[in-house]
Each structure stands twice: as C-alpha cells, then as structure tokens.
Amino acid sequence: GDSVTQMEGPVTLSEEAFLTINCTYTATGYPSLFWYVQYPGEGLQLLLKATKADDKGSNKGFEATYRKETTSFHLEKGSVQVSDSAVYFCALSATGGAQKLVFGQGTRLTINP
Amino acid sequence: EAGVTQFPSHSVIEKGQTVTLRCDPISGHDNLYWYRRVMGKEIKFLLHFVKESKQDESGMPNNRFLAERTGGTYSTLKVQPAELEDSGVYFCASSQIQGLRADTQYFGPGTRLTVL
Numbered sequence: 001g002d003s004v005t006q007m008e009g010p011v012t013l014s015e016e017a018f019l020t021i022n023c024t025y026t027a028t029g030y031p032s033l034f035w036y037v038q039y040p041g042e043g044l045q046l047l048l049k050a051t052k053a054d055d056k057g058s059n060k061g062f063e064a065t066y067r068k069e070t071t072s073f074h075l076e077k078g079s080v081q082v083s084d085s086a087v088y089f090c091a092l093s094a095t096g097g098a099q100k101l102v103f104g105q106g107t108r109l110t111i112n113p
Numbered sequence: 114e115a116g117v118t119q120f121p122s123h124s125v126i127e128k129g130q131t132v133t134l135r136c137d138p139i140s141g142h143d144n145l146y147w148y149r150r151v152m153g154k155e156i157k158f159l160l161h162f163v164k165e166s167k168q169d170e171s172g173m174p175n176n177r178f179l180a181e182r183t184g185g186t187y188s189t190l191k192v193q194p195a196e197l198e199d200s201g202v203y204f205c206a207s208s209q210i211q212g213l214r215a216d217t218q219y220f221g222p223g224t225r226l227t228v229l
C-alpha cells in the first residue's frame with residue numbers, strides 16, 4: 001500500500017540555520033503531496049502542496065519540490081525562525097478524487113534563539 | 114468562514130466507558146474524514162464520509178468504533194467500550210469535492226482522548 005517515510009526527529013537548529021526535512025513516498029500512479037504543520041497547542045495546518053511531478057509548493061519561506069524520479073518531497077527553508085518550532089508532517093493522497101491522506105510519522109522541529 | 118471544529122478538546126475516561134466525539138466540518142464541504150494519532154506515531158486514517166454516506170471505512174480499528182454523519186452535516190465518532198489503546202488524538206478534516214484531484218483537507222484542532 002501507499003506509504004510515507006519521513007526524517008526522524010527531533011531536529012534542533014539555531015535561528016537562521018538552513019532546514020531540510022526529508023520525505024520519501026511509495027505510491028502507485030501520481031499522488032498529490034503535502035506538508036502539514038502542527039504548532040504547539042494547535043491543530044494541523046496545510047503548509048504547502050504539489051499535485052504533479054516537478055511542481056514546487058511554497059509558503060512562509062518553506063519550499064518542497066515533487067520529484068517523481070526519486071519519489072521525494074523534501075521540505076526546505078533557508079533561514080528558520082523560533083516561530084517555526086512545530087511538528088511537520090509529510091503526506092500523500094492517491095490519484096482519483098477525494099482520497100484519504102497517508103502521513104509520515106512527523107518531525108518535531110525546535111529552533112533555538 | 115468558520116473552520117473545522119471538534120468537541121470536546123480533551124476527554125479522560127475509564128476503560129470500559131463510552132465516549133462520543135463530535136466534528137463540525139466547514140460549511141459546504143461534502144467530504145469529512147476522521148484520523149487518529151496514537152502515542153506520537155503517524156497520523157492514521159479511520160474513515161471518510163461523502164455527505165452522509167461512508168465512502169471508505171477501511172481504517173476503523175474494530176467494531177467498538179462507530180461513526181455517523183446524519184444529514185450530511187456534523188459527524189460523531191463513538192467508542193464503546195473504550196480500551197487503553199484507544200488513547201490518542203482524534204482529528205477530523207473536511208474538503209470540497211473538486212473533480213479528479215484531491216482538494217485540500219482542512220483539519221480541526223483534534224480531541225485528545227485519554228483512557229485510564
């Protein structure tokens with residue numbers, strides 16, 4: 001079945017550091033790919049998404065590119081801030097209309113000032 | 114526009130008791146999903162409604178879990194009787210139907226369930 005493998009955490013960085021959180025997937029067809037974020041005490045929020053190969057999703061300085069050849073959707077940010085501290089989830093949904101999300105295990109990110 | 118709301122935010126019950134969780138989706142969203150995150154593991158799909166019909170309930174763990182969406186608006190998820198392993202955070206999400214591509218799912222804040 002479909003699956004998502006995410007970089008294990010927790011990840012601790014200093015403010016202004018470069019961030020990469022790795023995400024790879026296994027799926028048939030052409031899934032849509034997502035990054036969701038959960039800030040402390042809040043629910044899941046969509047951070048960015050990409051629906052076809054080579055698409056780049058971006059939001060709040062974060063970027064991820066849908067790489068079909070490597071089945072990856074790595075999350076990057078050039079300069080992180082303390083406010084980026086959260087749990088990040090990579091997810092996919094299969095082709096074909098409204099489909100369930102399949103999530104990775106989540107990566108807890110802590111940014112120190 | 115109001116987001117997805119869930120009630121209660123927290124619930125602590127004893128093993129063997131019954132708990133009912135409620136989810137109110139975004140108005141006009143026909144798709145409603147339930148997910149669960151147990152013990153810091155990955156978030157796992159439970160089931161999917163399209164309006165009042167169960168489209169996919171392949172993720173429901175066993176027959177102690179019953180989900181309903183009467184009238185195609187809000188949904189309830191009942192656990193009866195609750196077991197220790199049911200503890201976790203239960204998320205609800207909703208989305209619009211949009212052709213052949215999955216539309217964005219909007220999540221509620223979750224209900225944290227603790228079974229003692």
